[in-house]
Amino acid sequence: MKAKFLVPLFIFLLLAGFLGYGLKLNPREVPSPLIGKAAPAFRVPQLQAEDKTISPEDLKGRVWLLNVWSSWCISCRYEHPVLVEFARNSPVPIVGLNYKEVRGDGAVDAKGLDPATELATARQRARQWLTEHGGDPYMVSALDLDGRIGIDYGVYGVPETFLIDQQGVIRYKHIGPITRESLRDVLLPKIAELQRAS
Amino acid sequence: MRRLALVAALLLPVAGQAGEAATVSDDPVLEERVMRLSHDLRCLVCQNQSIAESNAPLAVDLRNQVREQFLAGKDEAAVVDYLVARYGDFVLYLPPFKGTTLLLWLGPGLLLVAGAGWLAWRLRRRVREAPPPLNAEEHARAAALLDGTAKPSQESRS
Missing domain, CATH: 1.20.5 (Single alpha-helices involved in coiled-coils or other helix-helix interfaces)
Incomplete structure (x- = not known):
């Protein structure tokens, strides 16, 4: 009979357990359905080499990182020094996906801009930003002017980073800026694991 | 001349608005379909809004995607599949069973x-x-209590 008084306490602890767990979840981190799937294809102009294009196809056989960035993205400024440092002796190439460089900037009226002007403006802005923020950590950057590649990759906030394996399969997605800690604790072990597998 | 200037001034904001609405098609039936479906799709940036309500750039892009796919002849289910393949069940306000x-x-x-x-x-x-139910004697006492004819000495305590 005495145990009956413990019932509300038990219910409370159960609720507290659920709520406590819920507090630790980050609603901003939406799990990507693309993990384990082939990286969506694209072929777009490169940022630096004006006469060249880049596609995930070009990186088949290598483990690589696809880092979504933009000059108007504030969090990218925190991430950038980490990437520059990482790129100096990175075991894998970092490919940039410059996301909506011109259209994504709320301060710019991109409506009615003709494609050639938009491409040139994007190149100029992105290069300038890289110069001003410590250099270019990317082996190559793809220009996703209209954000369509971003949609194909399920990008909903910049920066985001995808880890892609030798077969071109997305193995991991990092949401938000990469920090030294996340690099050391999560990304590097995963990279090492993928490279061992080859 | 002044009247002409006034008319021009009044038309100016209209012209501005027309520019804003450039990405929306002028087919009301299509727009109605786009908005109806958009109300069931969650915006990933402002997560408590649908992509119909949100003005986040991504929501605008996704609405354009929905419109484009309708124009390409896809039906509602195909468009939903397209978005779920990229963003997961998270985009659905009605999660699948x-x-x-x-x-x-x-x-x-x-x-x-x-x-x-x-x-x-x-x-x-x-x-x-x-x-257990009352017996005849208890019934009588209860009736007496209700009538107020019961002996007070016996009942005052209870």
């Missing part, structure tokens, strides 16, 4: 059944533990 959402869908029903079962059990127990 499957293994991981079993508790979500059945939980409330289970709680209701459990609650009703508990209530029935309690009520049955209450009936079992109820005092």
Whole structure:
């Protein structure tokens, strides 16, 4: 009979357990359905080499990182020094996906801009930003002017980073800026694991 | 001349608006379909808004995607599949019924059944533990109490 008084306490602890767990979840981190799937294809102009294009196809056989960035993205400024440092002796190439460089900037009226002007403006802005923020950590950057590649990759906030394996399969997605800690604790072990597998 | 300037000034904001609405097609039936579906799709940036309500750039892009795919001849289910393949079930305000959402869908029903079962059990127990019905003598005393003709000395304590 005495145990009956413990019932509300038990219910409370159960609720507290659920709520406590819920507090630790980050609603901003939406799990990507693309993990384990082939990286969506694209072929777009490169940022630096004006006469060249880049596609995930070009990186088949290598483990690589696809880092979504933009000059108007504030969090990218925190991430950038980490990437520059990482790129100096990175075991894998970092490919940039410059996301909506011109259209994504709320301060710019991109409506009615003709494609050639938009491409040139994007190149100029992105290069300038890289110069001003410590250099270019990317082996190559793809220009996703209209954000369509971003949609194909399920990008909903910049920066985001995808880890892609030798077969071109997305193995991991990092949401938000990469920090030294996340690099050391999560990304590097995963990279090492993928490279061992080859 | 002044009147002409006034007309021009009044038309200016209209011209501005026309520019804003450039990405929206002028087919009202299509727009209605786009908005109806957009209301069921969650914006990933402002997560408590649908992509119909949100003005986040991504929501605008996704609305354009929905419109474009309708124009390409896809139906509602195909467009939803397209978005789910990229953003996961998270974009749906109506989550699908499957293994991981079993508790979500059945939980409330289970709680209701459990609650009703508990209530029935309690009520049955209450009936079992109820005092036996009154005999004739007790009935008479109760009637006397109600009439106010009972002897006060006996009943004042209870």
